[in-house]
Amino acid sequence: MLVRVAPRQAAPLLARDLDRRPRALDAAGDFHAPAFPFDPALLAAVRERLAADGLGNNETADLVHLLRQWGPQAAAALPELYTVLPRFQYAATAITAVAAAAPQAEREQAGAVLRAAAGALMVARAHHDLTGETDVLLDAVAKALAAGPREVAEAAQAAAALGATAAGLLPALRAAVSEDAEPTTPQLDRDIAIATALWQIDGDAGEAVTILASVLDRTTGNQLWYRWTVVRAIRAAALLGASARLLIPRLEQLLADPEKAPAAALALLAITDPGVVDLGRLAEAALRSAESGADISGACETLQALGATALSTPQRLRVAELADKDQRIVGSGVANSIIREDERLRAILTAI
Numbered sequence: 001m002l003v004r005v006a007p008r009q010a011a012p013l014l015a016r017d018l019d020r021r022p023r024a025l026d027a028a029g030d031f032h033a034p035a036f037p038f039d040p041a042l043l044a045a046v047r048e049r050l051a052a053d054g055l056g057n058n059e060t061a062d063l064v065h066l067l068r069q070w071g072p073q074a075a076a077a078l079p080e081l082y083t084v085l086p087r088f089q090y091a092a093t094a095i096t097a098v099a100a101a102a103p104q105a106e107r108e109q110a111g112a113v114l115r116a117a118a119g120a121l122m123v124a125r126a127h128h129d130l131t132g133e134t135d136v137l138l139d140a141v142a143k144a145l146a147a148g149p150r151e152v153a154e155a156a157q158a159a160a161a162l163g164a165t166a167a168g169l170l171p172a173l174r175a176a177v178s179e180d181a182e183p184t185t186p187q188l189d190r191d192i193a194i195a196t197a198l199w200q201i202d203g204d205a206g207e208a209v210t211i212l213a214s215v216l217d218r219t220t221g222n223q224l225w226y227r228w229t230v231v232r233a234i235r236a237a238a239l240l241g242a243s244a245r246l247l248i249p250r251l252e253q254l255l256a257d258p259e260k261a262p263a264a265a266l267a268l269l270a271i272t273d274p275g276v277v278d279l280g281r282l283a284e285a286a287l288r289s290a291e292s293g294a295d296i297s298g299a300c301e302t303l304q305a306l307g308a309t310a311l312s313t314p315q316r317l318r319v320a321e322l323a324d325k326d327q328r329i330v331g332s333g334v335a336n337s338i339i340r341e342d343e344r345l346r347a348i349l350t351a352i
Helices: 009-018 021-028 040-050 058-085 093-098 104-116 121-131 135-144 149-175 185-202 205-219 225-255 261-271 281-294 297-304 313-324 337-349
Strands: none
Touching: 009 021, 009 040, 021 058, 021 135, 040 058, 040 135, 040 281, 058 093, 058 104, 093 104, 093 313, 104 121, 121 149, 135 149, 135 281, 149 185, 185 205, 185 225, 205 225, 225 261, 261 281, 261 297, 281 313
């Protein structure tokens, strides 16, 4: 509890007994919590703990995430991160964050360590982020594109971030698209990532729209199972803007589904001409989603994007009722973050 309420006071206490306070460490290294403040004694304890034998993945993740949060302040821990990297790839992101502002010699050493371990895509991306070099990442992406659906999705995301530099990978990306009539979720996620990559690499929306339309069509009738996959496809369509107009009928159908409505409304806002889109209809779809608890966060994002002027007076009253209700509007999620998320969303609704 002290880690959450008074982290600066908790840091030296945690440092004294780090190996015997797993729950406190888990709270300090929580990915969903605000960054834990830097403390020199805690840094020393983290370094000592990372060097211990038999460290589990969960504890390693917490320790590495603390160092990643601290960035250049944790430069002394680079040797421990190098040691952990071969068995824990996430350490690569911490190495990049910690070494980013280090002297040239230390950055070069960090780059060399990452390059040596860059057979893994995560490590190759970290190497690119630190050095700006693309050859290692392009090689890792090409290798991953021949692997399973999850690896291909991650590779496509990395290729998309490279933009036109990854043009040589376009044939491999096109070849990896699935045509299964009854695909698995990883296969659909792979196709969404490929569609996004094709658009961001060469700017040709035709292929991307065809793939996204196929994803939406193949999930029709079973959208409960594919809920978040459909939302990801909708958000990918929004990236294409007006180039995704062919998807408008499919998106309009999804406005009736409270779980998909916020994402569909945002996509329609991005795709449809301003003078044509019915803002009141989009606001109504988002409000129904919020009131039913289907997608509170997405609904708030949509209402923010629409702005108060898009809402009728009755709709604004419903927003006010949501913001002021006694019962929490966030009813699920990671236990330690529910209250923070609830307060964040209430603040958005109040501002609207």
